[in-house]
Amino acid sequence: MQHIPYGRQDITQADVDAVLTVLQSDFLTQGPKVPAFEHAVASYCGTKHALAVNSATSALHIACLALDLGPGDWLWTSPITFVATANCALYCGAKVDFVDIDFRTYNLCPQALERKLEQAEREGKLPKVVVPIHLCGQPCDMKAIHSLAVRYGFKIIEDASHAIGGRYKGKPIGNCEYSDITVFSFHPVKIITTAEGGMALTNSAELASKMSLFRSHGITRDPAQMTHKTDGPWYYQQIELGYNYRMTELQGALGVSQMERLDAYVTRRHQLARRYDELLAKLPVTTPWQHPDSYSGLHLYPIRLQLDKITKGHRQVFESLREQGIGVNLHYIPVHSQPFYQRMGFKSADFPQAQAYYREAISLPMFATLTDVQQDAVIRILAEVLE
Structure with a gap:
C-alpha cells in the first residue's frame, strides 16, 4: 500500500x-x-x-x-x-x-x-x-x-x-x-x-x-x-x-x-488546489474558500466535513484515511484548548468558530511533487470513506 x-x-x-x-x-x-x-x-x-x-x-x-x-x-x-x-x-x-x-x-x-x-x-x-x-x-x-x-x-x-x-x-x-x-x-x-x-x-x-x-x-x-x-x-x-x-x-x-523554484512550487500547488476543488465538488465536504484579494501560498488544503450529511464521525473519517495510506493531518488543535492554556483560564467554548473548524477540518495531501495519480487516489479513497 x-x-x-x-x-x-x-x-x-x-x-x-x-x-x-x-x-x-x-x-x-x-x-x-x-x-x-x-x-x-x-x-x-x-x-x-x-x-x-x-x-x-x-x-x-x-x-x-x-x-x-x-x-x-x-x-x-x-x-x-x-x-x-x-x-x-x-x-x-x-x-x-x-x-x-x-x-x-x-x-x-x-x-x-x-x-x-x-x-x-x-x-x-x-x-x-x-x-x-x-x-x-x-x-x-x-x-x-x-x-x-x-x-x-x-x-x-x-x-x-x-x-x-x-x-x-x-x-x-x-x-x-x-x-x-x-x-x-x-x-x-x-x-x-x-x-x-x-x-x-x-x-x-x-x-x-x-x-x-x-x-x-x-x-x-x-x-x-x-x-x-x-x-x-x-x-x-x-x-x-x-x-x-x-x-x-x-x-x-x-x-x-x-x-529558485519557489514560484514553480506555488504554481503547482494552485494546479492541485483547482483539481481538488473540481473533484471534491460533489462530495459532502466544504473546500477552502479563497478571498479575491489573495493569492495563497497554498501550504495546506483543509476540507471541512459536512457531518450532517455523512454517517461517520470526524475521527472515523480521519482514521479510515490514514489506515488506507492517506497521510492526512489536522491544522490545528485550537491553542486555547490546550491544557497549558486552559490552566490560564481559557475554555474551549470561548472561540466558537475555532472550535467548529476543529470539529470538521482535515488537511489533505498538498505538496509540489504530488502527482495527479496520487491526488486521484486521495479523492477515490476519500469518496469511499465518506460513503
Whole structure:
C-alpha cells in the first residue's frame, strides 16, 4: 500500500550540490550563504531587511523582543495556529489572548478583532502586539487589521509561516506594507525548506538591528553600538541578553537553491488546489474558500466535513484515511484548548468558530511533487470513506 503524506519536501540534485559546496568550504556557520539567502528573500518580497534564524519560532521570539513586548503587555493572535505563535509572547513575560476566526478564510476575523478592541479599550487592556496568521498560505485581511492598528496603537507581526510565495492585493506576502515584521518558516513540509529555519522581515532599520542582536547572544561588533572605543579588531560587546538563534551556512545554501523554484512550487500547488476543488465538488465536504484579494501560498488544503450529511464521525473519517495510506493531518488543535492554556483560564467554548473548524477540518495531501495519480487516489479513497 502506498503512503501519501500531507506534506513533503522536494530536494533536488542542485540542492544537494549547494549544500556539498558549503561542506567543502571554509564556512559552516557564519559565512556568505546566509546573507545571500536573506538577500534573495528580501528581494523577492520587496522588503528592506531580512534576518534568517534557526526556526520560525525563533523569528517570532526576536520579533516580539524587538517590539519591546514584556511583562504587563498583551499579545493577541488566532486560536487556529501552532502553539509557537502564542508561546512567543510568554517567552517575553507577556500575556496572551485570542481572537476568533473568520468562518470562510479560517484566518483571524477583523470584525471580531474590532469588537474585542472596543471592549479592551474600555477595560484598559489593549494589546501591544497582534499576530495575524496566514493560515494555509492565504493572507489575512491585512488592510483592515492595519487600520485597526493605527486606531488602537498596536504593532503587527504577520505569521506568514505558511505563505511565502503568496500575494496580497497583488504584492508579495512579506513586504510588510501592513505590518511591522513578517515571519516565514522553512520547515520541511513548508513551501520551501532549509531543513529547519525561519526568517523575520521588516522595513525598519531599527527593528532589524534589534533582531540581529537578539539572534546572536546580544553581541555586536559594530563600533557605533559600543559603549566605548573598540579595544582592537578582535573586540565585541554584549549589549543585550540574546540567544543563539543563528542559521547555518548549510541551511542558507539550501534556502538559496530552493528559492529558485519557489514560484514553480506555488504554481503547482494552485494546479492541485483547482483539481481538488473540481473533484471534491460533489462530495459532502466544504473546500477552502479563497478571498479575491489573495493569492495563497497554498501550504495546506483543509476540507471541512459536512457531518450532517455523512454517517461517520470526524475521527472515523480521519482514521479510515490514514489506515488506507492517506497521510492526512489536522491544522490545528485550537491553542486555547490546550491544557497549558486552559490552566490560564481559557475554555474551549470561548472561540466558537475555532472550535467548529476543529470539529470538521482535515488537511489533505498538498505538496509540489504530488502527482495527479496520487491526488486521484486521495479523492477515490476519500469518496469511499465518506460513503
